[in-house]
Every structure is written in structure tokens, then in C-alpha cells.
Amino acid sequence: MRRSWLYVVLTAALAVAVAVWAVPHLDGDPTTKVWIEGNDLLAVSLATHVDSLSAQVLLLAVGVGLLVQIYSTAYLGHHPRYRSYALVIVLFLLGMIAVVVADDLFVLLIGWEVMGLCSYLLIGHEWQTPIARSGAAKAFLMTRIADLGLLVGILAIGQTYGTYRISEVLAQEPKNSTAIGLLLLVAVVGKSAQFPLHTxxxxxMPGPTPITALIHAATMVAAGVYLVARLLPILEPSELVMTLLAVISAITMLLGALFALVQTDLKRALAWSTVSQLAFMFAALSVGDSDAGTDHLLSHGAFKALLFLGCGCVMHAVGSSALSAMGGLRLRMPVTFWTMTIGFAALAGVIPTVGFFTKDSVLHALEHGRDEGPLPGGIAVAVFCVALVTSFLTAAYATRLWLLAFLAPAAEGRTEPHEAPRAMTGPLIVLAVATFALSIGQPFHLGIGLLSTAVAVAGIGAVLARWRRGRSLDLAAPWLVAELALDRPYSRWIPAGLRSSARAVVDVDRDGIDAYSYGSASTAQVASRVLGLVQSGNVQRYATVIAAGVIVVTAAAVIWT
Amino acid sequence: MPLLYPLVLSAALFGIGLYGVLARRNAVLMLLGVELMLNAVNLNLVAFDAWFADTIHTGQVLTLFTITLAAAEIGLGLAIVLALFRAVRTVDVDEVGAER
Amino acid sequence: MNIPVEWSVAGPAVIVAIGALVALLVDAFYPRRTWLGSGLPSSVALLWGGIELIRLRDDIVPSTFALSLIVLAGTLIVVVASNVMNFENAMPPGEYHFLVLAAASGALMMVAARDLVTLIVALELLSLPSIALVGLRQGDSRAIRSAWTFFLASVVSTAITLMGVSLLYGVAGTLDYDGLAAGLRDTEMPDGVVAVAVVLTIVGLLFKLGAVPFHVWIPDTYLGAPVMVAGFLSSVSKAASLGAVLTLLSAALPHTYDTWQPLMAIIAAATMTVGNLGALRQTNAVGMLAWSSVAQAGFLIAPAAALLTTDGLSAPVQYLAVYALANLVAFAALAVVLRLRGSLDYSELKGLARTDPPTGVPLVMAALTLAGFPPAVIGLVTKYVVIRPVIEGDHVWLAVVMAVNVMLGLAYYLRFVAVLVDRPAIDDPYRSPSPPVSIRISKAAVLIGTAGLVALSAWPDLLLSNLP
Amino acid sequence: MIAAALTIPFVVGLALLFLRTLVSGRTxxxxxxxxxxxxxxxxxxxxxxxxxxxxxxxVEWIDLLGARLHLGATAISWPFLLMTAFIGVLCCVWLIADDTAPALVGLVLIISASSLGVFASLDFLLxxxxxxxxxxxxxxxxxxxxSSSVEPSAEGDRGGGLKNVPGPDPRLAARSAATRFLLFTVTGSALLLVGIVLVARDNDSLQLTEIRGGPLAAAVLIVLGFAVKTPLVPLHTxxxxxxxxxxxxxxVLLAAVxxxxxxxxxxIASSVLPEGFADVAPYVAGAGVVGIVWSALACYxxxxxxxxxxxxxxxHMGFVALAISTMSPIGIAAAVFGSVAHGVITGLLFFLSGSLKDRFGTASMRAIGRGLYARTPWLAVAFVxxxxxxxxxxxxxxxxGELLSLRAAYEVGEVLDKPFAWTAVGFAVLGVAxxxxxxxxxxxxxxxxxxxxxDADRDLTVRETVVAxxxxxxxxxxxxxxGLIVGLYDFSAVTYSGTYTPVAP
Structure with a gap:
């Protein structure tokens, strides 16, 4: 038995334990349990809250986690640092579990930030490469800034409701929604990569692909959605917060889809797709429909993990994630091809994949958002329209990626790719099955369904038509390829500002603040020298000093009496 | 005789003595300046004593002491000047500055 | 008119004066040219004076008793530690001991004086022998020059003081303290005249104390004088003048409090600051101690701000006791070092605490005591003791100045300590296989003094509750 | 028992100092x-x-001044005591090496013991x-x-690199740093002494258990004294x-203890001088918060x-200062926790950078070079x-520590006013980022x-591993x-204000 299986077993044990715990709650009543009562002052108690939503997310997390762990044995099993990699995944899962089941906000925060740290460590797994280093640093910093929003938000919740327990908070009348909501928005916008913290x-993406599948598609980034869904009752009363959430999600879904459409790199395109899809979920939440949002979370978790893992298989085969290096893989990698086809179909929203149903629910919710829900009607309509446009774009880029990766002519001069080992294809099959299986029992809305199918077909058709005519699928839109330079503040301006202000601080510290100490030291030295000058050895000078001293002292005494 | 006269005289003497100490370069003349200062004090004391008609004559007693002290001081001073002259062959104080 | 005089309280001073004469005579008739000949009778006289003093304890004002004790003990240390000085050449031991004891009896009279005439006479009795002591070393032109400096500054100050005294007499019509206090209370003289009289009178005492701006003579004098004479000046002479000035202010001049109180506060602040600044650049142990003694004088007179409470009188005395002990330990140790090494420059002292612990470690302890820094807890405690009355008198600014000066002081004391415990540059070439007896005796004195400092550091109450 | 706990390290330390030639460094x-x-x-x-x-x-000590040898551990001081002793043990373990000077061990013991003495004292003069x-x-x-390592340029990324510029004598540099440290802290502590005298005058007692209140001047002086030590900006240089x-x-001892x-x-100041401290608390908070941001920028x-x-x-000390300035129970708990946590964390950081400096002769990150994950994996992991x-x-x-400190400031007691406290929280959060x-x-x-x-790449040695x-x-x-530490302070649930008297039983 290879050692790498040890970690699979560990993960499996964890997964089984969680499953045993979570499955009974899938349809059961919400259960809150306090394991360790907190100190009065600290007010942190180890409490859990499991309901059907959290049970589902738990199962998703450990399920994908286990699959990723299995997948990794083949993908990274021979890497010299496999051990730390696998252990960090386990730590990550623990963090995610903490976030999902926590009833105490501080426990949630711990899990939340542990996930951020694991994300940082795993993105930087290939720390020799500058691109991984900077990607990891950027991810960590941006998510951590967001985490601070959560931290202050938690303080605000505690101040407002007098408790840090979610169940107790939700039991009260919503108060102070706008302030709390804005702070939590900062948190989720960062963690879930929404505009403007989406970059x-x-x-x-330089992180190992299984990690991308687990953390940056299925679980951690979705935690923001989960958090908002859990706390929706206390956020909903604030129209400002919900409007902001809607606007952010509309901008993000559109931008993500547009950027995904023009990428030349499969993995990066999928990443933008994730950004866009997360915005979909937030859009649903912004109209107050947490079920639609979380359903899409689960379905997206499954099919996006599938897509990323498939992408990993392709990269494994061709040694690159650039679309130009792919093509012609349909026959060489049949399992990958078919499973990823299912994944792309789900992404595009093709019936009967789960993607269709959950997107359908989101659109349905948005359509209803005009009449009911927390949003002003106009905004809801606008978001609905944007969502339709995004559906169109999603179908288009899914089709484009599918075509370029598998059906396009093979890239020249590359060694013949071969199918990935079974440890990698196995999880793909499982996830592909899940993509269909999750559809069971999903709600179906006829009108919206027809509309969205039409939109999706239009998107697919447009790309296919272009493809048939033999025209390039690369859009000539340089400003889109440059991603609208939205990253520039983070990659250039802020670091430059930080560097120069840091330098200024050091200079001021040395030459400004420290001046008083150096100044007094040199004053003392100068004074000492001056005093030394008086000591010339000339007696008359001494006598003069004494006489002058007497006169001054006497005069002073006379004046003040 | 008004008290003011001897006091003014005394102040003048004191000032001249002080000037002598501060301005003269010759060590012996500086000693003379000290002597003048002490005598100004004596004048003061005697004048006040007379003015108060002090029955136990504190002023005069102190005057006597002061005269003695002045003698002792000058004696010591001259001894030092002598030793100084032996050591550095001059009584010009500007050249006597202590080694630093 | 009959002035009641309790002659017996003058006992210690008289005994010491007689001791001075005996020392001179012994040396004259039995010229061994060594320390023992006249040093022994001197020590005996000082001890006897001490015994007499303790016997009289109940008849004497507590602060006077304490100061007298400090004077006697300090002189005894000076006399004992002096035996390392090179009496063979140029230093006549008989005259030396005569002058030391004469000055000591002057000091004893000075702290006991309750009359300005007595004070003046005592002041001169202290000053003139001191000046002679400074210049005693024959053929040493530097010593003579120092003596000349000291002399001239001293006589000018004395003259100024006498002027003040004469004016005080003119204001109050009497010169004994009680009469002065009453006279100054009822005087019809303009305030300005009174102020001039008071200030001029204090000058001479401040001069002996080395307060700014009357400190200018100190560095040159200390550097030129024989080491133990400098020690004598910095401790015994200072104790006497401090006692005199405090007694004068509290007993004779309480009603001119408004005149001298701010004056003393400002002079205290200036004195400690100037002294510490002056010491910063010193690279000679005696030069450093000279300036530091100026700074310490500032700490000594600072409590004058609250002099009219009992605390105000006892605090400086307690401070003085510790200061004098530490200073004498330092000077005595330096005298030994000077005898062995011929120089007191820092370069010469490097690593002394390692190569010669019996002199180096006491120097470290003394420096830390003067700095007021643990492990010399007693130094710290006495700093507390002198800050306390200043605070009681609500002069927080002065207390802050004192605090800053504690820091300034540490800067050079620590430098000195660092030199002492540094790694020695070369193996100690000075260690003689069997040091002469005189050095052993001096070292013993140094060690006893250090033991005193250590004991006081462990149990400060030993000092604080036994001195008034 | 507490006296023995203090005396043992003192005695051993002194013995090592005086018998330094008789024992080896390792022993x-x-x-x-x-x-x-x-x-x-x-x-x-x-x-x-x-x-x-x-x-x-x-025990009676200095009767005249009312100072006593009064020792004891309170809920506030106990965590500090344990942390200090713990760090002391680790420092000694760290020194178990052949090239250790016995005198250094002695000094470390004396330093630790005196710090323990500070925490154990219940008499202000002691x-x-x-x-x-x-x-x-x-x-x-x-x-x-x-020692002063080769410093390419202590400030910033500009050029310099590894050039071994002939600088001032390293020992002189270390010495001047030591003297600066000493003079700064002594200035502070001298002011503190004046403050103590003021407090003692007003309370007629030096016992921390009895002192209640004092003039504003005392609070200012005492806070200034401690601020130098803490240190608060701008007294930190x-x-x-x-x-x-x-x-x-x-x-390690400097930072941790x-x-x-x-x-x-x-x-202590906040608890014995509640009124006076409340007046200066906003300045303490402000200095703390400015320090958080300022130092973070300087670090960059x-x-x-x-x-x-x-x-x-x-x-980190800025966070603690912010917590203390709220004068709330949470703030106190935050301050204690933050201090102890900073002790162990920064202790670890300094130990590890010491390991690096031992190996490479410098603590310059450029000179040490990249990729320690591969070169000295465990050292790198510990550092991360x-x-x-x-x-x-x-x-x-x-x-x-940080969380409780932010919470204390956010929950606004009576000491800091709301806009100020919340601005402080904002700055502090920026500092965290x-x-x-x-x-x-x-x-x-x-x-x-x-x-x-x-050449110098070596992973952690045994003693380093033990310490780490x-x-x-x-x-x-x-x-x-x-809860191990916070549990020591059980105040009514979420208290938003209220004074706190840590030393009274």
C-alpha cells in the first residue's frame, strides 16, 4: 500500500464520520447542540447547528474532499511534498466543517480563516514559481481583508444582539441590519471573489488543480454564499444591503462570463466561470430566496469540481492548461471527454443536468423578485435581464471551451496524450453521476425553463455556428482579454503605495521621530562641551562666573520678592 | 552721621575689591582685592553695630573675627602664591591656568 | 549679659581638634614619615569623638547628630584610606592629619552652629585647612594650582557671604538664629534688602556645596588634589555645608521662605543638570566623580523645597549619608588604584572588576549607588527619599527634572561601570605578589564600606529608621 | 513558596556570574x-x-516609607509569571551549547528573576x-x-544587496543600541518613580492592594513610564x-518579557488609578492604534x-494598549491574553530568527536567501x-488577544467615546491587514x-527543536x-463598562 493512501483513508474516515452525522439531518429538524459552554467573558462556546442545508453542504464538502484526495494520489502522489499537501487538505476540510456546522460565530470565524490559510498554503504549493507565490499572496491578502469585515461584523452582531450564537441571533427580531449587512458583504465579497474583490x-489558478476543484470551486468560495444564506433573515430587512448585493452579483456574473468567454487558458476560463456562477447564487440570495441560492451552490459544487478535475486530467495529459495545447482529445481521453461534456452541459444549463434545474430556480426567483422580496422592483428586473444575458454567455463559453479542448484539431508537435489513471477518472465518473443524480427532486418551472433553455440553445448555437463556418472562436476584444484592467489597483497601485508609504514611515521613524532622542543626546554632548570650555583653569574666569552668578541670583531674588 | 554713608562706602569698597579680584592679573594684587572686600564687610558690621547700639556688640565681635580670618586667609594665600611662584615662576594668573 | 552655653555638646569637635594637635605633635617628635605615626592618633581621636557624640545623642538635635556622625565616620574613612597615599615623598603625614582633623572639627562646628558668627568661624576652619590640604603635596605644581583655584574661589565666596551676614545683621540686629528668625519676621526693611542679605549669605555655603553657578572650582580642584582629599571635600565638606545651609534656612530664615525657596529649587535643578552634563564627557574617574558630586549636590538641596517639614530636613541627610559612603568608597578604591597603576583614566581602569575585584567591585557598587540603580537598592531608595519631600511640596516639575537627571546620571555611571567590568585589554601587569600592608588596610576599609552599602541595599531600613 | 520561586533563579544566576570560570557553558x-x-x-x-x-x-521592609516585601500572585499577574518562567526555561535550554558563556546564563537568570519579581510584587516600590x-x-x-549583522540596508529594498560595507564596529553598534535602550527605559522609569511618589503621598501607602486613586499628574507620569517600556509610539525608537x-x-527576553x-x-495603573488613567486612556489608545499601523508599515x-x-x-503591544485603555473587563482579559500570546509567539519568532542568524551570520532576509522550505524544511515550517x-x-x-482587544474597543465602555473607539477599531483592523x-x-x-x-543550510538542532x-x-x-487565561476573569456576561480591581481579593 502506498503511503499516499494513508491520507485518503484519513480523509475517508473524516468523510464517513461527517456523513454519519449529517445524513440524518438531511430532512430532519434543525438541531443545535452546545458541546462546551463558553466563558462569560470570552462568550465563545463550542456549539453546532445542523439543519438540512448544512447537512447538504457538509456532504458536498467531504464528498468532494474525499474525491479530490483520491484524485490527488495519482495527480500529485509522487510529489516530494505530497504529505504536507494532503494534510493541509484535511485541515482545510476541518475548517470547512467548522464553518458549516458552527453555531457560534467565532468558531465560524476560526474555520473561515483556517480555510483562507489552507488556500494560501495550497495555492503556493509550487512555491518555487513566482506566479504561484504571488497568486497565493494575493489570494491570502484579499480574502483576509474580507475576513476582517467578518470579524468586525461579528462584533457588531454581538453588540446588537448580545450573543454570538447564530441560533440565538436568528431567534430575535432583526436589528441594525444595514451596518451588519455591509460588514458581512465585505466578508463574502472577498471570500467568494465578487466584484470588486474578484481578481x-x-x-x-497556479495552485494544484485538485485544490482548485475543492477550494476554489466547490467549497471555500461557496462559503460566502452559505454564510449569507444562513444569516439572510437578519440581512433581509435592509434594502440597501440587498440592493448592493444584487448590483454586485449582476456586475460580477456579467464580467465573469465575459472574461471566461475570451480566455485562452482552460483553467483560468473555468475560474472566471466560477466567479460568474457564484454571482448567480448571490443574485438569488439578494431577492431573498436562499433555497435557490444554496441549491445552485450544491449543483455548482458538483459540476464545477467535475470540470476542474477533468481539466486536471487534460493538463496531466498535455502538460499545460493553455487551450492552444489541447484539441483532439475526444478519442484519446474518452472518459475525460464524456464526463467533462456532462459538466459543460450542466454549466450551460442543459436539461436534464442539475445545472439546468438550479439555474432555473435562480431565474425563477429573480423573476419573482420584482413583485416580492426585499429588492426594489426595478433592480430585480435589471438583475433578471443580466442573468439571462449571462446564461447566454455561459452557454457560449461552455461550448467554446468544450470545442477547443476536445474537438479542435490537435495541437502540433505534442506527444500523444493518454487517458488519466483510474484514480483520477474515477472521481470524474462519480461526479458526473452526481450531476444527474442531484437533479432528482429539483423543482421545475415551465415558463422559465423554456426561456432559459432557449437562451442556452441560442448561446450554444451561436458558437456552434461560428465553429461550423470555421471561424476562430477567439474574440478580438483586447479590453476583455485584459480583463478591463480591474486588477491593476491590486497588482500595482496598492503595493506601490504600500511600499512607498512603508519607506516613508521608516524614514520618518529614523529621521523624524527619533530626532528627539538623538537631538537631546547631541544637545547634552554640546552642553557638556560648553561646560568644559568654562573649565579653562583660569581662576579669574571662575571668580567671574561666581560673581556673575551671585548678581543674577540676587537680582532674581529681589525681583520676585 | 546717617547710616547711609558708611553703607555706600562699604558697597563701593566691596565693588572695588571684587573688581580687583576679577581684573588684576597679579596674584598679590588679587589678594589685596580680597582684603578690600573683607574690610568693606567690617565697615558694614561696625556701622550697623553702632546704629543698633547693640549691647552685646555682635557686629564688633564678628568684625574682630573677620579681621583674624582675613589675616589667616591672606597668610594662606601668600603661601600659595609663593609656592605657585616657585612652581611656575610667575604670579601672572593668566599663565597659571591649571593643566587640563 | 549671660549667654548660656552647654559646652559639653562641643565635646566631639574639641576632641577632634585636640586629636589634630596630637597628630601634629606626634609627627613632629616622632617623624616616622609614615601613616602610622600620626594616622593612628587621628583615628583614635575620631573614634573617641564618635563615642562622645553617641553618648550625647539625646542632647543634640537629631539632624545635627546625624550630620556629625557622617562627618566623623567620613573623616575616619578618609584617614584610614589615606594610608595608601605616598607619604614617603612630599606628603608630610603629620601636617596632613592635622589639617584633615582640623577641617573635620570645623565641619563638626559648622553643622552644630546656631549663630552666624560661629558659622563663619567654622566655615573658615573647614575651608582653610582644606585649601592647604589640596596644595599640600610639595613640588606638585598641579596641586598648587588647584589650591590657588580653590583658595581664590573660596575667599571670594566667603567675602560675599560675609557681606550678606553683615546685611542680615543690619536687618535683624542680631546674628543668632532664633534672633534672626524673629528679627526677619518683624523687620521693617524693604523686602529687596532682605532678599539681598539672605541670598548673599547662602552663597558661601552653596559654594562649599558646589551648587551651580558656584561649582566652577570643583573639577580643577578635585583633579589636582590628592585623591583622598578630593574624597574629603566631596563628602565631609559637603555634609558640613549641607547641614549648615539646611539649618540656617530652617532655623534662621523661615520667614524669608518665599525668597529662598524658589531660588533653591532652581539652583537644585540647575546644579544636577549641569553636574550631570559636565560628567558626560569625562574619561577620568576623578573628573567624573567631581562632576557627579556637583550633580549630587543638586539632589541634596532639592528637598529644600519642602524644608519646613521634618521630612525636608531628614531626607537630604539620609541621602547624604548614602552618598558620602558611596563616594568615599569610590575615592578610597581609586586611591588604591592610583597607587598601583599611577593613573585613573578609564583606559587604565578597564577590566578592573575582573583583574582586581577587591577594588573594582566596590567601585561598581559605589557607581551604581550614586546612580540610584539596583542592585544598589539603597541608592534607589534614597532617590525616592529625596523625591518625596519635593512632591510633598508640590513641586512636580522639580521632581521631573530630578527624574530626567537620574537618566543623565546613569549615562555616565554606566559607562564607568562598563569600563570596570569590561574584558581587560591585557593581563594585569600591576598585580604585585604581596601588596604592602598599607594597601591591604585601605582595601579592607573599602571592602567594609562596600559591605555597608550591600547591607543597606538588602535592608534599607537599617539606615532610614536609624537616621532621623 | 513564592519567595523560593524568586530566590532560586536569583541565587543560581548570581552563583553562575561569580563562578563563571568554574563551569562550562553547557553545564x-x-x-x-x-x-x-x-x-x-x-x-x-x-x-x-x-x-x-x-x-x-x-514582610516589613522599609518602615519609614511604608514599603514592604509584599509578594503574591493575582489573577492578573499569574499568567505573566508563568509565561516569564516558561520563556526563562526555554532561553536556558536554548543556551545549552558549547559556545555559551556561563555569565550569559547567569544574566538571563537574573533578568528572568527580576521580571518575575516585578509581576509578583504587590508593593509599588518593590x-x-x-x-x-x-x-x-x-x-x-x-x-x-x-552583534550587528551585515546590514545591506536596514531600510527598504533599494539596492545594497549583500555588499559587505565596512560599517562601524559591530560591538560599538550593539553597545550604542544597548545604551539607547537603557537610557530610554530609565527616563521612563524615573518618571514612573515620581509618579509612584505622588501616588504614595495621596494614598499614604505603597501597597497595590490598598492604593486607590491618585492625581492626574501621577497617572500621566506612570503611564509615560510604562509607555516607554511597552513601547507606545512615538516612544518606541x-x-x-x-x-x-x-x-x-x-x-527573546526583551520581546517576550x-x-x-x-x-x-x-x-496596574489602570486599576489603581482609575480616574487618572481614564483621563489619559484616549491618548494611550490613540498611541496604541497609531503604533499598530505605523509599525506595520515600518515592517513592510x-x-x-x-x-x-x-x-x-x-x-502587537498597540493592541494591548488599546485593550487596556478601554478599562473594561474584556479589555483587561484581552491585555493579559495578548501579552502572554505575544510572549510565546514573538519568543518563537525570535528564537527562529536567532537560528537563522546563527547559521548565516546575519538576519538579513536577502542574505539568507529564498527557498528555506527546501533548504531547511522544519525551520521554515516553524517560521511560517x-x-x-x-x-x-x-x-x-x-x-x-487581538479579537478581545477589538471587541473591548468596539463595545465601548465609559472611557473612550464612541466615534473615537470605532475609529480606533478601524485603524486596528487596517493594521491587521x-x-x-x-x-x-x-x-x-x-x-x-x-x-x-x-553552506550554512542546517535544519533545526535538538535544542532548537525542543524550544520550538x-x-x-x-x-x-x-x-x-x-479559556485557560480568559477563564481567570469571570465577569458578568457581556459587560460593556465597569471598573476593575484586579488585586483586591
């Missing part, structure tokens, strides 16, 4:  | 470790519960004596065993020099790892762990990157069970 996610 | 370090461990055990055993003064000793006692030994530790020039154990003398003092420009850690300490703990990752010790930035930068420069092997494991364990334990 870290594509840059996190 | 001395073993002896020291045993002595400190004994002290640690005794301090742990002395505990009698949070409502009592544990192991109280009260407190002050111990406070001062540690300074001169520390001066010697820095001046004699300190002694710190980077002293920490970076000191030898490893010196840096000495700074705590300042914060502990501030806690550092090349010398030890300097970086030194600056980061200023930031410490950095992550220091930047306040939840679940590790550093987090709870910046902290992440500079630690990420340090990790990038040191741990990550294409490794270029150097002990500290890592304590960081994790404190991180996962913050």
Missing part, C-alpha cells in the same frame, strides 16, 4:  | 534551565484560585526595584553578546535597535528579520507557523522561492483553549 480567484 | 545552561523550571513549577503550584492573592508574603534591576543585566547582554542587536536570548513589564504596568520595509519582528512587537500565529490567525494564540501583508512578504522572501543552497516544539505547543493550546 484573486483567477490568479489562484 | 551552566542546564543549571539555569533546572532553576527556571523549578521556579515555573513553584509558581504554578502557588495558585490558590482567582479570587485570592496566591502565596502572599508580606515593583519598581525589580523593574530597574533587570535593566543593567540586559544592558550587558546586549552590549557584550549582541529604542526598540528596533535593541531587539535586532541583542543576542537571541536577549531579543520586558515589553510585558510595560503592559503589566499599564494594567524591513530587510532585517529581527528588526521586522521587533517592529511587529510594537504593533510563527508568522501565521503572529498575524492573528484564528485558532492560534495571537488571535484571541497590513500585518498580514508584511508577514506574507517575509514568507515569500524567506520560505518560498527557488532555493539556492548555502514547546512554543508551538503552547501557541496551539492557548489558541484552542483561550
Amino acid at each position: 484573486w480567484l483567477p490568479d489562484a | 551552566a545552561a542546564w543549571l539555569g534551565a533546572v532553576a527556571m523550571a523549578a521556579s515555573l513549577v513553584l509558581f504554578a503550584l502557588v495558585w490558590e484560585g482567582k479570587d485570592a492573592i496566591s502565596g502572599e508574603v508580606d 515593583f519598581f526595584v525589580f523593574f530597574e534591576l533587570a535593566l543593567i543585566p540586559m544592558w550587558f547582554v546586549i552590549a557584550w553578546w549582541g 529604542w526598540l528596533p535597535d535593541a531587539h535586532s542587536k541583542a543576542p537571541t536570548v536577549g531579543s 520586558f515589553l510585558k513589564l510595560g503592559t503589566y504596568g499599564l494594567i 520595509a524591513q530587510d532585517d528579520l529581527k528588526r521586522l519582528i521587533a517592529y511587529s512587537s510594537i504593533g 507557523f510563527a508568522a501565521v500565529a503572529s498575524l492573528g490567525l484564528p485558532g492560534l494564540a495571537g488571535f484571541w 497590513l500585518t498580514t501583508a508584511y508577514f506574507v512578504r517575509a514568507i515569500r522572501l524567506l520560505a518560498q522561492g527557488e532555493p539556492v543552497a548555502q 516544539v514547546a512554543l508551538v505547543a503552547s501557541i496551539v493550546v492557548l489558541g484552542l483553549a483561550p
